[in-house]
Amino acid sequence: MIEIKNLHKSFGEEKILKGIDFVFETGKTNLIIGQSGSGKSVLLKCMLGLFTPEQGTIEYDGDAYSSFNEEQKRDLRTKVGMLFQGGALFDSMTVEENVMFPLRMFTKTKKKDLKDRVHEVLERVNLNDTGQKYPAEISGGMQKRVAIARAIVNRPKYLFCDEPNSGLDPHTATVIDNLIHDLTVEYDITTVVITHDMNSLLEIGENIAFLKDGVLAWKGDKTQIFKTEDETVTDFVYSSDLFKKVRVAQQRGI
Amino acid sequence: MNYLQSIGEYLLMIKGVFGRMTKGSVLKELIFKEIDELVVGSLGIVAFLSFFIGGVVALQTALNLSNPIIPKSLVAFAARQSIILEFSPTFISIIMAGKVGSFITSSIGSMRVTEQIDALEVMGINSLNYLVFPKIIAMLTYPFVIAISMFLGVLGAYTSAVLGGFVSSEAFITGLQEDFIGFHVFYAFFKTFLFAFILATIPAYHGYYMTGGSLEVGKSSTTSFVWTSVVIIVTNYIVTQLMLS
Ligand SMILES: Nc1ncnc2c1ncn2[C@@H]1O[C@H](COP(=O)(O)OP(=O)(O)OP(=O)(O)O)[C@@H](O)[C@H]1O
Numbered sequence: 001m002i003e004i005k006n007l008h009k010s011f012g013e014e015k016i017l018k019g020i021d022f023v024f025e026t027g028k029t030n031l032i033i034g035q036s037g038s039g040k041s042v043l044l045k046c047m048l049g050l051f052t053p054e055q056g057t058i059e060y061d062g063d064a065y066s067s068f069n070e071e072q073k074r075d076l077r078t079k080v081g082m083l084f085q086g087g088a089l090f091d092s093m094t095v096e097e098n099v100m101f102p103l104r105m106f107t108k109t110k111k112k113d114l115k116d117r118v119h120e121v122l123e124r125v126n127l128n129d130t131g132q133k134y135p136a137e138i139s140g141g142m143q144k145r146v147a148i149a150r151a152i153v154n155r156p157k158y159l160f161c162d163e164p165n166s167g168l169d170p171h172t173a174t175v176i177d178n179l180i181h182d183l184t185v186e187y188d189i190t191t192v193v194i195t196h197d198m199n200s201l202l203e204i205g206e207n208i209a210f211l212k213d214g215v216l217a218w219k220g221d222k223t224q225i226f227k228t229e230d231e232t233v234t235d236f237v238y239s240s241d242l243f244k245k246v247r248v249a250q251q252r253g254i
Numbered sequence: 255m256n257y258l259q260s261i262g263e264y265l266l267m268i269k270g271v272f273g274r275m276t277k278g279s280v281l282k283e284l285i286f287k288e289i290d291e292l293v294v295g296s297l298g299i300v301a302f303l304s305f306f307i308g309g310v311v312a313l314q315t316a317l318n319l320s321n322p323i324i325p326k327s328l329v330a331f332a333a334r335q336s337i338i339l340e341f342s343p344t345f346i347s348i349i350m351a352g353k354v355g356s357f358i359t360s361s362i363g364s365m366r367v368t369e370q371i372d373a374l375e376v377m378g379i380n381s382l383n384y385l386v387f388p389k390i391i392a393m394l395t396y397p398f399v400i401a402i403s404m405f406l407g408v409l410g411a412y413t414s415a416v417l418g419g420f421v422s423s424e425a426f427i428t429g430l431q432e433d434f435i436g437f438h439v440f441y442a443f444f445k446t447f448l449f450a451f452i453l454a455t456i457p458a459y460h461g462y463y464m465t466g467g468s469l470e471v472g473k474s475s476t477t478s479f480v481w482t483s484v485v486i487i488v489t490n491y492i493v494t495q496l497m498l499s
């Protein structure tokens with residue numbers, strides 16, 4: 001469980017997060033949604049300690065991140081898997097080396113045994129034959145999947161995903177969503193997913209935080225979000241034509 | 255004020271580089287990769303430049319020595335002094351600021367803008383140590399490059415002066431040994447070590463702390479080249495003042 005309380009973050013004069021409280025639950029896929037530029041990635045980076053918030057606390061299973069010493073922070077980070085918005089694959093390494101990297105850094109296992117684990121996760125993201133290629137030689141969607149493989153290879157306790165399925169075709173996007181959800185349940189981990197994708201909302205929206213103008217504008221789950229009358233939420237969720245039509249149909253009782 | 259801040263930031267970076275170490279086996283691999291990329295990869299251009307500049311230095315001296323009282327061996331003496339004292343250590347380093355320096359800035363800078371450095375940090379890796387330490391260690395072999403440059407510079411001087419028919423081979427060899435001061439070689443290599451450190455760290459600083467996108471990567475490579483050369487030139491002046499005068 002990750003609990004954030006009264007989180008504030010600004011860059012210079014610009015206030016990005018203006019006091020956010022939320023609980024990300026264990027064993028559930030927690031979603032952060034909101035318009036582009038609303039501070040979703042900044043929130044995630046604050047939780048990871050890449051940005052230091054001016055005010056507020058972040059508690060990992062009850063322990064405040066700010067109270068950790070260097071050793072504890074490092075320890076926490078070995079338990080974190082992160083998928084960056086742009087993938088952030090190391091472009092000087094092959095796909096296999098990328099995925100193996102967190103394992104190599106923190107385990108004493110021989111390279112051969114690591115390879116088995118790497119192949120296992122590459123298989124889970126449907127990438128069996130790309131191991132020897134470099135990130136620049138594979139498609140954007142494939143890069144994304146490699147990045148997911150790298151994030152989960154070390155069996156993290158906390159999994160953070162910044163737009164895991166942007167740039168993927170609908171089929172692969174669903175596969176990835178389900179993968180994230182399965183892992184969350186299987187390993188009973190705390191998963192935080194930033195998404196723009198309304199399908200993800202439908203599929204894996206078990207605990208949703210909706211950010212608007214730096215504050216938490218709404219929270220709930222996938223059944224609630226499609227029923228709510230809260231206009232800020234409906235404006236956002238039903239901004240796509242398809243969903244608008246579905247909404248109209250629903251209201252007419254079709 | 256801004257400069258002071260940058261200097262402070264640079265010093266903090268150096269401290270971070272020597273902070274928590276990356277796993278030994280990984281570090282070893284990185285060091286060999288950097289030696290290959292930064293040092294071995296520069297040998298070709300350094301060899302080419304050194305040979306021809308050495309040649310031209312001797313040629314110029316020979317052409318300008320019209321006074322019959324001055325012995326022709328002076329050509330070799332002048333070439334040796336200028337190559338060992340300044341040309342090889344200092345000017346080759348300036349050229350390396352362009353080659354190795356911009357490579358370091360752009361490779362670290364592009365890792366910054368594509369969040370690869372964040373990815374390292376999130377994994378609990380000291381990204382400064384991981385990225386910069388192997389470069390500093392690899393650059394410890396840089397004095398070999400300069401030694402090769404000195405040798406080829408003198409060889410170039412010999413070729414142009416002797417084969418060009420300006421000086422006899424004996425006179426050239428005599429001139430080469432004339433008033434040889436061992437301390438000059440020590441001085442040259444001492445400053446080469448300093449330049450190696452500068453060449454590894456200042457470009458790394460410019461890459462590591464950059465913000466923005468790929469356009470800024472290009473810009474910071476240019477800034478990095480300017481600052482690396484300026485620092486090399488100033489350091490050269492100070493070291494020379496302290497050691498030779
Ligand atoms: N390192 C930074 N320095 C300064 N400003 C930043 C930085 N990172 C983000 N911002 C600003 O914070 C705001 C929120 O950015 P953020 O990346 O969190 O948006 P987002 O909600 O993730 O959007 P998207 O859905 O497009 O990814 C933006 O206005 C951005 O300019």
Ligand SMILES: [Mg+2]
Nearest residue numbers: 040041085162
């Ligand atoms: Mg974002």
